[in-house]
Amino acid sequence: xxxxxxxxxxxxxxxxxxxxxxxxxxxxxxxxxxxxxxxxxxxxxxxxxxxxxxxxxxxxxxxxxxxxxxxxxxxxxxxxxxxxxxxxxxxxxxxxxxxxxxxxxxxxxxxxxxxxxxxxxxxxxxxxxxxxxxxxxxxxxxxxxxxxxxxxxxxxxxxxxxxxxxxxxxxxxxxxxxxxxxxxxxxxxxxxxxxxxxxxxxxxxxxxxxxxxxxxxxxxxxxxxxxxxxxxxxxxxxxxxxxxxxxxxxxxxxxxxxxxxxxxxxxxxxxxxxxxxxxxxxxxxxxxxxxxxxxxxxxxxxxxxxxxxxxxxxxxxxxxxxxxxxxxxxxxxxxxxxxxxxxxxxxxxxxxxxxxxxxxxxxxxxxxxxxxxxxxxxxxxxxxxxxxxxxxxxxxxxxxxxxxxxxxxxxxxxxxxxxxxxxxxxxxxxxxxxxxxxxxxxxxxxxxxxxxxxxxxxxxxxxxxxxxxxxxxxxxxxxxxxxxxxxxxxxxxxxxxxxxxxxxxxxxxxxxxxxxxxxxxxxxxxxxxxxxxxxxxxxxxxxxxxxxxxxxxxxxxxxxxxxxxxxxxxxxxxxxxxxxxxxxxxxxxxxxxxxxxxxxxxxxxxxxxxxxxxxxxxxxxxxxxxxxxxxxxxxxxx
Amino acid sequence: xxxxxxxxxxxxxxxxxxxxxxxxxxxxxxxxxxxxxxxxxxxxxxxxxxxxxxxxxxxxxxxxxxxxxxxxxxxxxxxxxxxxxxxxxxxxxxxxxxxxxxxxxxxxxxxxxxxxxxxxxxxxxxxxxxxxxxxxxxxxxxxxxxxxxxxxxxxxxxxxxxxxxxxxxxxxxxxxxxxxxxxxxxxxxxxxxxxxxxxxxxxxxxxxxxxxxxxxxxxxxxxxxxxxxxxxxxxxxxxxxxxxxxxxxxxxxxxxxxxxxxxxxxxxxxxxxxxxxxxxxxxxxxxxxxxxx
Numbered sequence: 001x002x003x004x005x006x007x008x009x010x011x012x013x014x015x016x017x018x019x020x021x022x023x024x025x026x027x028x029x030x031x032x033x034x035x036x037x038x039x040x041x042x043x044x045x046x047x048x049x050x051x052x053x054x055x056x057x058x059x060x061x062x063x064x065x066x067x068x069x070x071x072x073x074x075x076x077x078x079x080x081x082x083x084x085x086x087x088x089x090x091x092x093x094x095x096x097x098x099x100x101x102x103x104x105x106x107x108x109x110x111x112x113x114x115x116x117x118x119x120x121x122x123x124x125x126x127x128x129x130x131x132x133x134x135x136x137x138x139x140x141x142x143x144x145x146x147x148x149x150x151x152x153x154x155x156x157x158x159x160x161x162x163x164x165x166x167x168x169x170x171x172x173x174x175x176x177x178x179x180x181x182x183x184x185x186x187x188x189x190x191x192x193x194x195x196x197x198x199x200x201x202x203x204x205x206x207x208x209x210x211x212x213x214x215x216x217x218x219x220x221x222x223x224x225x226x227x228x229x230x231x232x233x234x235x236x237x238x239x240x241x242x243x244x245x246x247x248x249x250x251x252x253x254x255x256x257x258x259x260x261x262x263x264x265x266x267x268x269x270x271x272x273x274x275x276x277x278x279x280x281x282x283x284x285x286x287x288x289x290x291x292x293x294x295x296x297x298x299x300x301x302x303x304x305x306x307x308x309x310x311x312x313x314x315x316x317x318x319x320x321x322x323x324x325x326x327x328x329x330x331x332x333x334x335x336x337x338x339x340x341x342x343x344x345x346x347x348x349x350x351x352x353x354x355x356x357x358x359x360x361x362x363x364x365x366x367x368x369x370x371x372x373x374x375x376x377x378x379x380x381x382x383x384x385x386x387x388x389x390x391x392x393x394x395x396x397x398x399x400x401x402x403x404x405x406x407x408x409x410x411x412x413x414x415x416x417x418x419x420x421x422x423x424x425x426x427x428x429x430x431x432x433x434x435x436x437x438x439x440x441x442x443x444x445x446x447x448x449x450x451x452x453x454x455x456x457x458x459x460x461x462x463x464x465x466x467x468x469x470x471x472x473x474x475x476x477x478x479x480x481x482x483x484x485x486x487x488x489x490x491x492x493x494x495x496x497x498x499x500x501x502x503x504x505x506x507x508x509x510x511x512x513x514x515x516x517x518x519x520x521x522x523x524x525x526x527x528x529x530x531x532x533x534x535x536x537x538x539x540x541x542x543x544x545x546x547x548x549x550x551x552x553x554x555x556x557x558x559x560x561x562x563x564x565x566x567x568x569x570x571x572x573x574x575x576x577x578x579x580x581x582x583x584x585x586x587x588x589x590x591x592x593x594x595x596x597x598x599x600x601x602x603x604x605x606x607x608x609x610x611x612x613x614x615x616x617x618x619x620x621x622x623x624x625x626x627x628x629x630x631x632x633x634x635x636x637x638x
Numbered sequence: 639x640x641x642x643x644x645x646x647x648x649x650x651x652x653x654x655x656x657x658x659x660x661x662x663x664x665x666x667x668x669x670x671x672x673x674x675x676x677x678x679x680x681x682x683x684x685x686x687x688x689x690x691x692x693x694x695x696x697x698x699x700x701x702x703x704x705x706x707x708x709x710x711x712x713x714x715x716x717x718x719x720x721x722x723x724x725x726x727x728x729x730x731x732x733x734x735x736x737x738x739x740x741x742x743x744x745x746x747x748x749x750x751x752x753x754x755x756x757x758x759x760x761x762x763x764x765x766x767x768x769x770x771x772x773x774x775x776x777x778x779x780x781x782x783x784x785x786x787x788x789x790x791x792x793x794x795x796x797x798x799x800x801x802x803x804x805x806x807x808x809x810x811x812x813x814x815x816x817x818x819x820x821x822x823x824x825x826x827x828x829x830x831x832x833x834x835x836x837x838x839x840x841x842x843x844x845x846x847x848x849x850x851x852x853x854x855x856x857x858x859x860x861x862x863x864x865x866x867x868x869x870x871x872x873x874x875x876x877x878x879x880x881x882x883x884x885x886x887x888x889x890x891x892x893x894x895x896x897x898x899x900x901x902x903x904x905x906x907x908x909x910x911x912x913x914x915x916x917x918x919x920x921x922x923x924x925x926x927x928x929x930x931x
Binding site: 034035040 | 730
């Protein structure tokens with residue numbers, strides 16, 4: 001029992017005051033009666049039958065004193081200490097990371113954490129304020145210094161766990177910063193400490209973040225058993241798609257289970273089993289999967305904590321790979337290497353121009369030769385040396401002056417730095433309709449790109465050997481840009497992403513309409529320009545679809561990318577957050593204390609600031625009841 | 639004659655009344671009293687004014703001849719009835735509206751007058767804890783004035799104790815007869831033994847309990863200290879409804895106890911409210927109780 005306003009005890013003086021008033025009031029009137037015989041008999045039987053009636057003559061006094069004492073008691077504000085807030089201003093931090101989705105005993109850790117936080121809020125004493133921080137990818141302050149329990153609870157209920165990671169350090173720093181601005185602040189952390197380990201192995205006892213004021217860590221959950229899909233990679237091979245699935249066992253028990261591979265259309269493609277030792281990983285390979293734009297791997301294991309990481313989507317690597325033919329009579333090691341590095345094309349090398357119809361390639365690269373007729377496919381022409389009916393070749397000229405990018409915002413010029421590049425001589429050609437100049441040096445046109453007879457063409461006027469371009473960082477970037485632009489599938493596949501992170505999505509240039517479909521089926525049209533788009537991945541895992549429609553009326557290009565939970569979140573083993581706090585309130589150094597109920601942790605010192613349930617209103621209500629009883633007694637004349 | 643004592647107008651009505659004695663209902667004396675009434679005795683005792691319904695044979699024609707007025711001759715009975723009136727003069731009798739003593743004196747006057755009219759011997763004793771005054775063996779209507787004067791002179795005094803009073807010398811005359819005790823019967827020491835003692839002296843006892851409204855239905859409020867008028871002792875009470883209910887119950891119980899006691903002893907007890915008009919008490923209450931006829 002605590003007394004929050006012991007100073008009001010002075011009001012107890014009302015008790016002797018009432019008693020004094022009673023003594024003054026109790027003026028007995030003398031009445032002479034014929035005989036008190038009957039009265040004696042009356043009182044005898046009266047007191048014999050009802051011994052408590054002796055008290056009744058003072059019943060009103062007693063009731064008044066009781067009411068007065070209760071009122072004083074209410075003024076003193078007694079409170080029952082509860083596991084509640086730890087300071088006058090308590091900063092509640094709730095972890096909403098993916099590991100909080102782990103289920104333990106029918107409840108997710110997040111539900112447990114919210115329930116504990118709810119308890120703390122409900123036991124909030126009056127005058128105690130609460131700041132609510134959601135420790136998400138970025139810490140977010142939901143409520144600042146609110147004393148209204150209802151609002152705090154509402155904000156608390158509005159929190160939801162997300163599959164993403166939590167930046168615990170940032171949340172701790174924010175909480176610490178808020179705590180340091182206000183005297184008497186404390187931090188309560190509701191979470192599992194999972195995700196990024198704040199404590200470096202070498203200095204595990206040292207605190208990661210310092211917080212001025214008490215800090216209490218409420219561990220939500222204790223289970224470590226979890227099996228997760230660590231990685232799921234698919235690659236389109238010559239005999240169907242090959243898949244590679246890595247299953248990680250984060251728990252302390254060996255796990256067995258089944259694997260199912262589904263296609264995009266939810267058809268079961270393959271099944272398998274796995275058996276993983278504790279703390280180990282197992283890799284399972286799948287072969288000859290039917291071609292699909294995306295695959296889904298689902299594992300099922302017993303005693304699995306986190307269900308959200310049992311499923312992974314994979315977009316086959318190399319899907320939409322174009323066929324490129326490099327025609328280089330002289331051979332060009334730089335070019336060969338660069339094209340192979342780009343990786344989105346399958347490169348065939350020819351030393352001479354193919355005679356006749358050699359079939360179509362997605363990309364033709366002519367190095368030092370010029371075909372008489374444009375072949376089917378896009379063309380990268382390097383160092384032309386003769387005039388054809390499509391190329392007004394005018395000879396070779398010395399290059400003077402620095403190279404300058406004409407259209408820096410062109411997709412081909414993206415990230416390419418031409419300043420350090422030098423060229424000795426370059427071919428000169430007349431103006432070709434449909435082509436635009438990208439790089440020039442002085443009067444010379446060095447690189448041009450555009451559409452010729454419906455084909456994309458890039459012309460590099462100089463021989464790579466006549467330039468230091470291959471030695472510059474600009475070269476692979478430019479080659480990448482060029483090949484990407486020239487590839488029939490215009491962009492590289494979008495890589496996998498983590499929820500909440502920013503993902504650079506390369507866009508098909510010139511697409512008129514882009515629609516992004518989220519895993520939950522909602523679609524959002526994208527109104528973005530350029531070739532890449534920085535996509536803030538929402539807190540949803542699964543397969544995302546980007547549909548792009550080009551102007552030409554061709555079939556819309558659908559591209560997929562997968563968003564997975566962070567591997568760190570799959571490791572659901574709870575960790576103690578150790579924080580160097582002004583007053584250690586509940587953070588126990590013993591690692592085992594994480595097993596204990598966090599609410600049961602002892603509160604050292606600072607008892608006044610601990611949560612308490614005030615009894616003031618109850619006592620005041622009781623006093624009112626007694627006043628009412630007294631009124632009744634008075635009315636009935638007892 | 640004290641005018642306040644009895645209304646002259648109904649003295650004549652009282653003359654036709656007769657104090658009854660249960661003793662006369664049995665034994666040989668019954669005949670004697672009756673025969674006296676029929677005038678069988680030859681010993682002249684008194685005249686009485688004629689009232690319609692009287693036996694014409696009792697008329698004294700000689701007197702009529704002399705005075706022209708009708709008188710009935712009364713003859714003395716050999717067997718006189720002794721009527722003894724005990725009047726409580728303790729201080730508690732001084733309360734009530736009218737005071738209990740006044741009512742008691744009036745009743746005594748009426749009863750005594752009735753008895754005198756019937757040639758009974760009338761003795762009056764006033765007592766508190768002892769006999770403080772007495773008037774003995776009155777007989778004949780001509781003694782009425784003496785009786786009335788005596789009664790009018792009575793006043794309240796002292797603490798009442800019936801037993802002690804009755805056991806004091808000269809309190810009982812020793813002749814069988816009718817005894818009426820006019821009191822509130824609120825004696826600290828009780829009344830039972832005293833009444834039994836009185837009964838033992840061959841008295842046909844009748845108890846007349848006088849209680850004022852103040853005693854039956856007190857209208858007290860608040861914190862009170864009740865001071866006994868006789869002993870002067872105080873009793874503090876805090877008046878509540880429940881307590882008043884309890885008090886009324888006590889009063890009823892007390893009266894019931896008196897009636898029960900009387901019933902067991904074979905005597906009659908009459909409960910008189912002081913505020914009841916005297917006429918009503920005499921002609922209705924006493925009649926109904928069988929005290930007079």
